[in-house]
Amino acid sequence: MNATACGAAPAIEVAGLRKSFGSVEAVSGLSFAVVRGEFFGFLGPNGAGKTTTINMLIGLARPDAGTIRVGGIDCTRNPKAAQSLIGVVPDESNLYPELTGFDNLSFCAALYGLPKAERTARARELLAAFGLEKAADRRFGGYSKGMRRKLAIAAGVIHRPEMLFLDEPTTGIDVASARQIRQFLSDIHRAGTTVFLTTHYIEEAERLCGRIAFIVSGRIVREDTVARLLDPVKGRHLVRIEWNNRAGEMCARLAAAFPELSFQPEGPGLVRVESGEPVRVGPLVRFLEEAGAEVAEARRLRPSLEDVFVQVTGLAAGALGREEEKGGHAA
Amino acid sequence: MKRWIAFWNIVAKDMRAYYLKPPNISWGLIFPLAWTGMLFIRTGSGLESILSVLPGVVCVSILFGTTSMLAVTVTFEKKNRAFERLLVAPVPLELLMLAKTGGAIAFGVANALVPIILASFLVDLSQLDAGVVVPAVLLIATASTFLGLFIAVAVSEVFEAQTFSNFFRFPMLFLCGLFFPIAKLPALLRPLSYALPLTYGADLLRGGIVGGNALPYALDFAALLAFCLTLFAASLWNVRRRWIA
């Protein structure tokens, strides 16, 4: 395992993890290790087994087979053994709607045995960190989705855990809130917290994580540092061209005219051009215009983890979600 | 120490969020009052009869006060996933479940006090044997709470918890010697009476309030205690099996 090879003590070690629900095998033999202080990402489409894996790691589900060690403690038999070391941010908010934001945080801190003065100070500090001071004394039930997610993250870190598990923390909230959450996660990671994050946003994983595992149908299909994952696409040059009117077998015609380039249709009037050499856009646009297409846009793309994901998993990039640009304002 | 902070705060949170809400407080007062009133009118034999129905009224107040609460504090919280937050906290499951039931037990004791205090204004309770009545009330509250817990962790929906509680509660009204002696029940039903915790609780209260318990106190206490332990253990087993699956 490359993680242990680095010499650092593993924060999480999983071997041969399996879990089925009836005839559905949700997790099929996962093995991986997360080093202390690492930001580790679990990236996969809906139904890949991300939540099932997290639930086994945090003691909410029992594996059918395999072993789990968290903070060096064997949690396979006793799922509660390492719970004092970890913080959990679930995929759906599970705070108390009838309590205020402040009372929710204070209650969560009490679950980890923090004395009253520390609970209050910590709750105030985290409410401020997320810009929720004004909502502190409002009932959680009346919070917006973004506010709920922020409070859930605050609740997950209230006891300053060594390790934080987050299940899709930015799914379904606006861009400004997501940015604020990512900044917070970066900060606590820099301060020394080990972070295990699941997501189906490729850019999020690329931006935050040091190492990523691609998970598809309960299996890890590839696991490496972001830098190394990006290696094979680093020298690639990408251009996306979009035109307005539908144009039948434009892709095939482009491929015939420019044999040195590779063309992938991405939708009606949308094609991705890829090459090992810099792509000259002018001739492509001219060719399309002459063939009767009204070119709307031709844009150079930075090779990204998305390309790696597509290569490795054979899934279309659309199998993963793209963050919706709702253009919200920071709370 | 850390665990006790967690324990106490779980109890306090439930108290604030559920038990001390006006509808519950009024329900906790009105329900025992209604039972008391109804039975006093039905017996129609003046104030002396209060003493004879008091043990039964106390039992019913505790039973209904406690069992109905667990559908909310446990089943509802499981349904809306707040319970998962408790399950991932570093609190042993035994302590966690005691914390989740502590509020209901206290609520049951408070429910028991309503008819007793009311009766103390109307009749002479000086012969009441507190050495029996106090532990009996505590044990009845605990056994009924754990019965509620057993039901609450065996179902997934709040309405199921309520339906199943009634399945246990209403037969108990007739089978446990609360208002008519078990001896007057058909012989076929009598073994069933002794399989229900309230039978022993009602016998203790009868002995402690008016005298004339049918079974030895030691047997009553031992039986109630056994019900408490069995129901609690069965509930924990079910939580481990169904909720950490």
Ligand SMILES: Nc1ncnc2c1ncn2[C@@H]1O[C@H](COP(=O)(O)OP(=O)(O)OP(=O)(O)O)[C@@H](O)[C@H]1O
């Ligand atoms: N409690 C359950 N009962 C039955 N099937 C389940 C259960 N939990 C998960 N599954 C199944 O296991 C598979 C993996 O689900 P899981 O929730 O772990 O995926 P995920 O990667 O978290 O997906 P998402 O991105 O949608 O959250 C799915 O096929 C799902 O239907």
Ligand SMILES: [Mg+2]
């Ligand atoms: Mg999930």
